[in-house]
Amino acid sequence: MKLFVQTFICALTLTPMAAFPARVEASPNAHAILREFNKVVSSNGIDEAKAIEIGGIRQWITVRGRDRRNPILLVVHGGPAAPDLPNRYLFERPWNDYFTVVEWDQRGAGKTYELNDPEKVAPTMRVARMVQDAEELVTYLRTTYGKKKIFALGHSWGTILGLYLAQRRPDWLYAYIGVGQIINMREAEQIAYDWVLSTARKAGDADAEKELEAIAPYPESNGALPLEKMNVERKWSVHYGALTFGRQSYNFWENAEKISPDYSETDFKAIDAGSAFSLPKLLLDMASTDFTKLTRLDCPLLIFAGRYDYTTPSQPVQRWFERVEAPSKRWIWFENSAHMIYAEEPGRVLVHLVQDALPLAAAAGDVAP
Template identity: 45%
Template sequence: MTRLLAALLLLALPLLAHGQPACPSGESFDKARAVVADLQRIVTPAGVQDTYAERIGGIDQWMQVRGKDRANPMILFVHGGPSSPAMPSAWQWQRPVEEFFTIAHYDQRGAGKTHRANDPDAVAGDMAIGRFVDDAIEVAEHLRARYGKDKLVLAGHSWGTVVAMHAALRRPDLFHAYVGIGQVIDTRRNERLSFEYGLERARVEGNAAAVAELESIAPYPGDAPITRERIIIARKWPQHYGGLNAYRDAEQDYYYGASLLSPAYDCEDRRAFFAGNVFTLEHVLDEFLQVDFSGVREFPIPVVMFLGRHDYTTPSAPTVEWLEQVRAPYRRAVWFEHSAHMIPWEEPGRTLLALLEHVRPLAVEP
């Protein structure tokens, strides 16, 4: 897989040019995973540490539920992508959060362990946003029943905000609040703002090659179709200039390498991670490019938006404008000054503080 093709994936989170990952030889990763697994063990009497497959939407979907006290509020985290499961990398930031919340992840259809567990040909016909939303609602209902929760906190990251926003609008009775991280409001506007940022930075830096490449697709997106080839160019340079990870270029070995150390993922799961990205993108890209929540004027539950000051993967301006005009029981924008798109990984401490200050009070059940 080339780096340019990779730039299409993960709602603009680029896969590194690893191609199909090989299984590492020797004992080094096994020993490292054992250390991480031991560190992660939930040993408190009231804790929960479950990883299992559940029948959701007619297929087996893999879940992970972790927390030090079952009585804590539960967060359902809808991962980004499409098809970028958080399960193999959340261990990098999640452990302190588990003291105050129980966190549930699931690998969506076409993603990671779920992609491995199901025949792609059998799933292909249901790879549409509406089906992903149905799945999220079914997962929420399952978690409520299994863990005895009246409601959950619903959190979405990147692509996951599209799925989660629809779920919250359709079934607000299931959720205490909604947390959007790297929120998608209007895909076409996001594309334009991201492109403009990359072009401006390239001009300031005197990067003639980048300027020429970006100007070759201008105006972007314009009225022309948003083809894969245009997206590749448009996203390459904003990410190079820190629009994905603040103060970094587009490389993010820390994120994709996390699965090598994750106790939740083995070699075949990692292979499915990469294969699922390609599979899912082929089926959802066109529909994703039409996403537009800007006309939503009422939101039925409290809404908290985590905004990366340097995010030019899903630029924050449309989210700020939407939040200012929407009517909701509670609205809050929380800025992360040293983050771009990967907020929990970039500022884990600030993420915990924001959850405690702005989200947990909305979710504590009597």
């Protein structure tokens, strides 16, 4: 593959640009091109996108895999209200060889935000309600697709919902997979703040140091996580690579959304609207998240952790992981990643899903031959 890329770049360099007159004109069709490229065409495959009734409102899901005999992998996205669906084309296509992957735009997020009246949804924006949504969705998936168990993969904020799901319904899961796991939100925010302030000081970054010192104490003495303070901390932690290792911004991910085969321009606007709608309503619940007293999980546990993740720092998660009992558990470091492991090391994510998760379904006969 490396040789192919080098050869292709060389060819572009040596070929007159006049030989590619249609390239600029074709770019507006990127959505359609990618949609066609990613289409599932296998005879036993599944490729669905639909709104279903969950928790009294319409919620958007996609179900995609090249063989419906494979196990279901439910992705519980982060944020809050940051759906993975717009960017899944960047990393998820190979997953479809081994899993039927379900993407879910949660209550208040993305396409689900568009489908409902925000005023009616607003009073329901609580973690407890969204955990119930997850349970209802898993029930729907198990019933509709004839599966006794599925995999649940939570990322960032989604690990809160995912771990509650695993705690409450372990018999429904082959395993729970936590990516950028949150165990104690306030402790994680304290570690992240201390790290970014120290990093800014070491770098001699007077602007960052001034802005970060101005929000002290963060978290506040009563444990509160004011949104305006969180925004300052995130601004500088992203700058110093706590979100994506070696990058100073999130632009690469947001720009990739613009050619998504799964989201329209209207849908993109709903991401921002959903985030502004959801985060203030869920922040109090997020701030009080604390799984440190959870000492037993009755389903297998996998943790994917970025070595440089200071968005959801790993230290509290490691201490919890060492104590928690589970039928099996495994911690996997991603040595070249921060928080966006899917984007940073997509190949290794696939390897560990196939190597460490898939055998749990294979043992039950829930894989394609």
